[in-house]
Amino acid sequence: MQEGTETSPGYPQVTLRGDVFSAQCPTRELLDRIADKWTVLLLTMLERGPSRFNALKREVDGVSQKMLSQTLRQLERDGLVSRSVDASVMPVAVTYALTPLGGTLVTAIQPMIDWAERRITAVRDARRTYDDRQAA
Amino acid sequence: MQEGTETSPGYPQVTLRGDVFSAQCPTRELLDRIADKWTVLLLTMLERGPSRFNALKREVDGVSQKMLSQTLRQLERDGLVSRSVDASVMPVAVTYALTPLGGTLVTAIQPMIDWAERRITAVRDARRTYDDRQAA
DNA sequence: CAGTATCCAGAGTGATACTG
DNA sequence: CAGTATCACTCTGGATACTG
Numbered sequence: 001m002q003e004g005t006e007t008s009p010g011y012p013q014v015t016l017r018g019d020v021f022s023a024q025c026p027t028r029e030l031l032d033r034i035a036d037k038w039t040v041l042l043l044t045m046l047e048r049g050p051s052r053f054n055a056l057k058r059e060v061d062g063v064s065q066k067m068l069s070q071t072l073r074q075l076e077r078d079g080l081v082s083r084s085v086d087a088s089v090m091p092v093a094v095t096y097a098l099t100p101l102g103g104t105l106v107t108a109i110q111p112m113i114d115w116a117e118r119r120i121t122a123v124r125d126a127r128r129t130y131d132d133r134q135a136a
Numbered sequence: 137m138q139e140g141t142e143t144s145p146g147y148p149q150v151t152l153r154g155d156v157f158s159a160q161c162p163t164r165e166l167l168d169r170i171a172d173k174w175t176v177l178l179l180t181m182l183e184r185g186p187s188r189f190n191a192l193k194r195e196v197d198g199v200s201q202k203m204l205s206q207t208l209r210q211l212e213r214d215g216l217v218s219r220s221v222d223a224s225v226m227p228v229a230v231t232y233a234l235t236p237l238g239g240t241l242v243t244a245i246q247p248m249i250d251w252a253e254r255r256i257t258a259v260r261d262a263r264r265t266y267d268d269r270q271a272a
Numbered sequence: 273c274a275g276t277a278t279c280c281a282g283a284g285t286g287a288t289a290c291t292g
Numbered sequence: 293c294a295g296t297a298t299c300a301c302t303c304t305g306g307a308t309a310c311t312g
Contacts, residue, residue, distance in 0.1 A: 001275080004282070017161055017253045017254060018252070018253045018256050019180065019253070019266040020177065020180075020249055020252060020253065021177065021195060021196060021197055022197050022308075023197040023198030024197075026256055026260065027252050027256045028197075029144070029199075029251050030252045030255075031173070031176065031177075031248075031249065031252040032173050034248065034251075034252060035171050035172060035173050035176045035248065036171060037168050037171050040167065040171045041156065041157065041167075044156070045157065052293080052294085053293075053294050053295070054293065054294075054295095059157060059296090060157060061157055061158050061159040061160075061164075062159030062164075062285095064285055064286060064287095065286095065294095065295075066284080066285075066286085066295090066296095066297095067285075068295095069141065069294085069295065069296080070284095072271055076266070077262070077263055077266040078259045078263060079258065079259060079261070079262025079263075079265075079266070079269075080259075080262075082249065085294095088246065090293090091292080091293045092292085092293070092294070093293075094293080094294060094295085101258055101259075101262070104251065104255065105248075105251055105255070106250035107247070108247040108248045108250065109247070109248050109251075111243070111245070111247055112167075112170065112171065112241075112244045112245050112248060113156060114244065114253065115170075115241055115244035115245075116154070116156060116163050116166045116167040116170060117153045117154045117155070117156065117163050118153060119166075119240070119241070120154050120162055120163045120166055122165060122215065122237055123214045123215060123216075123237075124162065125215070126213070126214055126215025126216075126237070127213055127214060127215075129215075130154050130212070130213040130215070131213075188273080188274085189273070189274050189275070190273060190274070190275095199273090200305070200306050200307075201275075201276090201306095201307095202276090202277095202305070202306070202307090203304090203305065203306080205274085205275060205276080206274095206304095206305095226273095227273045227274075227312085228273070228274070228312090229273075229274090230273080230274060230275085
């Protein structure tokens, strides 16, 4: 951790900042998790509204049941996604939704998604150029 | 790919958009790559200015030589980073720098880094709460 | 300095089966 | 529906050693 305006020992306020370039800093571990394929796709999907387990499985193409369940549990633990169970119906209905904190993260990763969707052709052109150069 | 304003078959302009939720869409493959730990850290580091191989290895704590070399080559191929060799000195000096396209990506991922550094405490609190609940 | 080559442990995936 | 569990397989990533 760098300098920061820590207010109380052990339970700092929101102003404490970390350094992602230090392997030991907890912030780095957090970045490792959110800079993750399934995390990014799931959070972005949930931004459209609450969803169910199997709905997410269908919507996020290619995710395995294992990774879906694993990623959802991590997101829940990190306070980014809430899990609510409606036991009054059969079979039990489980709904996943973005928390307010999760919402702030979606806002932060949205530019990255947009970038990928808009710059894909520029990257493909660059790859073609690079590959041609290698072949020659 | 979704609808888009493709202008010429095979070589669309910048306006073609992809859909990251489709496993087959090239955009998804691109997102998989940029939503990557070392890519994010390297690009952010290079935003501070051009750097050398071993300098990057020191600055980005924890990166292995293999992943550094591999990631740099991918970034170069994708047109995000340029590699220039100065053979007039011994030993050969190789410098890596952000390209203009790479610069636009850094701008897009910066909010995510900021989020991780600022929200780390909120996430830690959430984890504590979750773990306590599980233990009980 | 700037890498490449090799080996190996572990993470992630898919398929399948099973539970409440 | 909403998962957990297990096996087999691939593939990434880290450690180590070597090269120009």
